[in-house]
Amino acid sequence: MFEKTVQFIQEAYDTKEFLPLHEPVFFGNEKKYLNECIDSTFVSSVGKFVDQFEQMVAEYTGAKYAVATVNGTAALHIALKLVGTDENSEVITQPLTFIATCNAISYCNAIPVFVDVDRDTMGLSPKSLKTFLAQETTQKAGACYNKITGRKITAVVPMHTFGHPCKIDEIATICDEYNIALVEDAAESLGSYYKGKHTGTFGKISAFSFNGNKTITTGGGGMIITDDEALAKHAKHLTTTAKVPHPYEYIHDEIGYNYRLPNLNAALGCAQMETLDVILKKKRELASRYIDFFADKNIDFVTESQDAKVNYWLNAIILKDNAERDLFLKETNDSGVMTRPVWALMNRLEMFKNSQCTDLSNALWLEERVVNIPSGVRL
Ligand SMILES: *Cc1c(COP(=O)(O)O)cnc(C)c1O
Numbered sequence: 001m002f003e004k005t006v007q008f009i010q011e012a013y014d015t016k017e018f019l020p021l022h023e024p025v026f027f028g029n030e031k032k033y034l035n036e037c038i039d040s041t042f043v044s045s046v047g048k049f050v051d052q053f054e055q056m057v058a059e060y061t062g063a064k065y066a067v068a069t070v071n072g073t074a075a076l077h078i079a080l081k082l083v084g085t086d087e088n089s090e091v092i093t094q095p096l097t098f099i100a101t102c103n104a105i106s107y108c109n110a111i112p113v114f115v116d117v118d119r120d121t122m123g124l125s126p127k128s129l130k131t132f133l134a135q136e137t138t139q140k141a142g143a144c145y146n147k148i149t150g151r152k153i154t155a156v157v158p159m160h161t162f163g164h165p166c167k168i169d170e171i172a173t174i175c176d177e178y179n180i181a182l183v184e185d186a187a188e189s190l191g192s193y194y195k196g197k198h199t200g201t202f203g204k205i206s207a208f209s210f211n212g213n214k215t216i217t218t219g220g221g222g223m224i225i226t227d228d229e230a231l232a233k234h235a236k237h238l239t240t241t242a243k244v245p246h247p248y249e250y251i252h253d254e255i256g257y258n259y260r261l262p263n264l265n266a267a268l269g270c271a272q273m274e275t276l277d278v279i280l281k282k283k284r285e286l287a288s289r290y291i292d293f294f295a296d297k298n299i300d301f302v303t304e305s306q307d308a309k310v311n312y313w314l315n316a317i318i319l320k321d322n323a324e325r326d327l328f329l330k331e332t333n334d335s336g337v338m339t340r341p342v343w344a345l346m347n348r349l350e351m352f353k354n355s356q357c358t359d360l361s362n363a364l365w366l367e368e369r370v371v372n373i374p375s376g377v378r379l
Pocket of ligand 1: 073097100
């Protein structure tokens, strides 16, 4: 039934070999910078590439400060901690996300509350968020508390699914109104903008990921961005074992983390950042071929909305129903074209099955239908 799709994708990539969902591309200064690290012996926690990479990401996104971390999960963990998330807290997020979002919440010993997504953006729904906050929470001393559990809600963590920005400005307004910190999980959305502003710059503090499957990679890596100088300084401190600066003495003034990004990985990051615009251009070209192809196939390819500019990190289609989705997954994967259903909703997982949820009709609807198709660029 989907032979034409398989054929189209194989032609687009000019191969009949196995096609992964996403793969990194290295066509810039990667080897040069890595060799510089090795020649200088600065491969680990000290070296110029970490600062340079932070500066490049800050400049690119328009954030005032950027702090590199060992991965995106660590960036989220620290971001949540910095807005006061602890064992007495709850954090609102979307059930349709990668496990890292909820793991970071759990590392703070906090518990997640799941609010529905919008069908068009696949990200946190401002409407559903507003309803939940109006009905289920109360304000005490300038903070938001869950009426049922009595726990403080410290953060709202929307996620820009597959690089598609959620309605982040509306979410920011609601967070302000309810005195909750907005922490964006922008792990998937480097190069994605909402109303002309880069994703990750709407919240108080945000996290990016440079894992091997993301738009650009450092092997493993992440970044915290914020406009708040004090938060940025504290983020750097916490991610570097909370060591008090001193030429030779080792004093640590709180429990810190060894979450710093090695210089070796940052070197890769600098070279990748230099090529980001070319990668994004190629990704848009691929997406535009998909758009044309799926237009007359009666299959809904997820495109950017008027308000968004999307990085097309992972291309997504929405099949008619669960049965059609299963058939699509089987036929494509059997032919060596890797496709993948969206993540199982977080509230289904053993660890979070008792979490409080709003009506999740949209998340459930998407869970049954969304499939990712090959999205890597080849140069
Ligand atoms: C990739 C990703 C992260 C971070 O993942 P790391 O592998 O730790 O870098 C966080 N949230 C989402 C939604 C992601 O896709």
